[in-house]
Amino acid sequence: METITDVELKRAGFYWREIDGVRALICAPLEDVGFTNGFSTRLGGVSPMPQAALNLAGFNEDAAENILENRRRFLKLFGGEWTLGGCWQMHGTDVRVIREAAKARLAEDARGDTIYCDAVVSDAEQVLAGVKTADCVPILIGDPETSSFAAVHAGWRGTHAGIVLYALERLTREFNAQPESCRIAIGPAAAACCYEVGSEVIDGFKERFPGAVDLFMPTREGHARIDLLKANRDQLLAAGVAAERIHTAPLCTMSRADLFFSYRREKQVHGKVGRLMAVIGRMGEEGKGKG
Numbered sequence: 001m002e003t004i005t006d007v008e009l010k011r012a013g014f015y016w017r018e019i020d021g022v023r024a025l026i027c028a029p030l031e032d033v034g035f036t037n038g039f040s041t042r043l044g045g046v047s048p049m050p051q052a053a054l055n056l057a058g059f060n061e062d063a064a065e066n067i068l069e070n071r072r073r074f075l076k077l078f079g080g081e082w083t084l085g086g087c088w089q090m091h092g093t094d095v096r097v098i099r100e101a102a103k104a105r106l107a108e109d110a111r112g113d114t115i116y117c118d119a120v121v122s123d124a125e126q127v128l129a130g131v132k133t134a135d136c137v138p139i140l141i142g143d144p145e146t147s148s149f150a151a152v153h154a155g156w157r158g159t160h161a162g163i164v165l166y167a168l169e170r171l172t173r174e175f176n177a178q179p180e181s182c183r184i185a186i187g188p189a190a191a192a193c194c195y196e197v198g199s200e201v202i203d204g205f206k207e208r209f210p211g212a213v214d215l216f217m218p219t220r221e222g223h224a225r226i227d228l229l230k231a232n233r234d235q236l237l238a239a240g241v242a243a244e245r246i247h248t249a250p251l252c253t254m255s256r257a258d259l260f261f262s263y264r265r266e267k268q269v270h271g272k273v274g275r276l277m278a279v280i281g282r283m284g285e286e287g288k289g290k291g
């Protein structure tokens with residue numbers, strides 16, 4: 001198993017936060033400009049996936065009381081009072097806008113309270129925009145100039161469709177956020193060391209993106225490993241985000257099944273796979289007093 005030192009993490013712009021055995025990866029530069037943020041791990045929860053797992057979604061695969069307890073533990077890492085705002089993810093390009101905390105909700109639960117999309121944008125205080133992943137790429141965007149932010153879910157389909165650009169464009173349209181002032185954290189995901197895809201995916205990317213050959217490392221006939229992190233980073237760079245403002249976590253969910261849920265690693269082994277969550281928001285002055 002690869003190990004990564006805190007020094008390497010810090011160099012990439014990240015550090016671990018842990019309370020009562022619940023651990024999350026925090027992007028320091030995003031936090032430094034006012035955005036509470038975190039990428040969950042599987043550590044410190046109550047779900048039997050296979051044990052003591054911090055599963056944060058998937059009511060068809062885990063008991064609601066487990067998921068809700070896990071979410072409560074996860075939110076303790078961020079202090080204060082937050083409302084989670086999310087969606088039922090579709091591997092598409094729709095974006096949800098949350099304008100006030102009172103209207104935020106996770107929008108996918110046992111009651112069928114559902115909004116379908118793959119990115120959540122907001123500028124409301126005490127809202128944590130969140131996306132759920134287990135190998136797909138979680139991307140958090142914060143614009144300190146307008147205090148607006150976004151959480152994005154980008155698997156290979158979403159990456160191919162450019163979901164991160166839809167989110168960025170929506171931040172601009174709704175809140176006048178400019179790509180040049182955004183700071184971005186790309187979280188733990190199935191990385192180029194592990195994530196093999198077939199010719200359907202390879203051909204799709206090569207048709208759409210001129211430089212796509214750089215995203216693939218050939219393996220066996222008709223297959224290659226894909227670098228979805230680079231694919232999203234390239235899209236952000238092309239949109240005008242400065243390279244030094246994009247922070248990529250040097251952690252692969254497939255390599256580090258001890259820390260993260262990995263759909264590709266675990267589906268065959270355990271049958272059901274937990275979900276990680278990546279969240280971003282800003283507390284505002286009012287919320288700080290309640291923490």
Ligand SMILES: [Zn+2]
Pocket residue numbers: 190191192193194195252253254255256
């Ligand atoms: Zn890997």
